[in-house]
Amino acid sequence: MSSATRATDWRFATVAAIAPETPRAATLTLDVPGWRGHRAGQHLDVRLTADDGYRAQRSYSIASAPEDEKPQITVQELEDGEVSPWFVQVAREGDRFEVRGPFGGWFVWDAAQTEPLFLVAGGSGIVPLMSMLRHRRNQGSAVPVRLLLSVREPDDVFYARELETIGAEVVITYTRRPPAGWDGYARRVDRDMLQEVALLGGRAYVCGPTTFVESVADLLIELGQAPADIRTERFGGG
Amino acid sequence: MDHLDGNAAAGELSEVFTREATAARATCAGCGTSGPVAEAMVYEAGMGTVLRCPACEAVLLRLAHLGDEVVMEMRGVRVIRWRSGPG
Numbered sequence: 001m002s003s004a005t006r007a008t009d010w011r012f013a014t015v016a017a018i019a020p021e022t023p024r025a026a027t028l029t030l031d032v033p034g035w036r037g038h039r040a041g042q043h044l045d046v047r048l049t050a051d052d053g054y055r056a057q058r059s060y061s062i063a064s065a066p067e068d069e070k071p072q073i074t075v076q077e078l079e080d081g082e083v084s085p086w087f088v089q090v091a092r093e094g095d096r097f098e099v100r101g102p103f104g105g106w107f108v109w110d111a112a113q114t115e116p117l118f119l120v121a122g123g124s125g126i127v128p129l130m131s132m133l134r135h136r137r138n139q140g141s142a143v144p145v146r147l148l149l150s151v152r153e154p155d156d157v158f159y160a161r162e163l164e165t166i167g168a169e170v171v172i173t174y175t176r177r178p179p180a181g182w183d184g185y186a187r188r189v190d191r192d193m194l195q196e197v198a199l200l201g202g203r204a205y206v207c208g209p210t211t212f213v214e215s216v217a218d219l220l221i222e223l224g225q226a227p228a229d230i231r232t233e234r235f236g237g238g
Numbered sequence: 239m240d241h242l243d244g245n246a247a248a249g250e251l252s253e254v255f256t257r258e259a260t261a262a263r264a265t266c267a268g269c270g271t272s273g274p275v276a277e278a279m280v281y282e283a284g285m286g287t288v289l290r291c292p293a294c295e296a297v298l299l300r301l302a303h304l305g306d307e308v309v310m311e312m313r314g315v316r317v318i319r320w321r322s323g324p325g
Binding site for chain 2: 007008043045059100101103104105106107209210211231232233234235236
């Protein structure tokens with residue numbers, strides 16, 4: 001495709017690689033014609049078309065770093081989802097589907113920023129935050145960073161091994177079934193937890209289901225974080 | 239239906255705005271609240287995308303694909319501001 005490809009142009013991406021992330025999620029590496037990189041935190045729009053012409057469109061956050069040549073998305077399979085089960089259970093290398101993007105200019109982080117970073121993820125809300133963490137690592141940024149990750153059980157943690165060496169302080173809370181012998185947090189994110197964990201006064205990014213994001217953002221404001229320094233992204237089903 | 243936020247509409251808005259729209263600040267014509275478009279409530283319906291004010295829930299903007307047209311109605315937005323410069 002010509003160099004005139006615009007982010008808004010739909011084009012066919014090819015699955016270059018696919019790797020299970022958890023029992024219910026997969027990371028897909030994509031070959032996208034005319035891809036010219038992304039900013040950490042941005043997403044892609046994806047469109048699947050059935051044989052009868054029925055179309056379903058979703059947005060998926062980009063997990064890979066801006067420095068990576070090919071974008072990666074990590075898709076969590078949702079029960080009764082129309083689109084996500086295809087990515088996790090059916091898609092194979094060489095499969096093609098339509099994408100456009102990258103998009104987003106608000107929920108983004110650049111390594112030129114110097115404020116401390118507090119990242120809060122509900123489940124697969126970690127995906128765009130992982131792009132930020134990878135970008136920070138690749139750029140040698142010394143910005144203090146802490147990630148609070150809320151998941152139901154150990155099988156829901158994406159990028160578990162990489163998180164150990166990503167250079168961030170990672171705090172996990174398990175809301176349903178903690179691992180055996182766990183002595184860390186085992187409840188939903190609440191005010192007490194944020195009081196203990198939050199890096200306040202810098203930039204906070206919160207990503208997850210709508211109710212999770214709104215509850216965390218409200219609590220951060222109660223604890224004194226400036227609303228203008230809280231960036232949120234809500235995701236839904238599919 | 240649960241709402242998403244303006245981030246989810248970034249692709250749709252990029253079809254009609256040259257500048258990146260989710261980082262722009264919109265002022266609600268109803269209640270006067272200003273904030274980033276990314277923080278608006280977004281409802282994706284069969285008809286298209288609807289953005290609502292997070293403070294008063296009034297409709298800010300509707301964007302739909304109707305036949306061979308893209309149709310945008312945004313009388314709920316009094317002002318929209320972008321930072322100058324690239325992006």
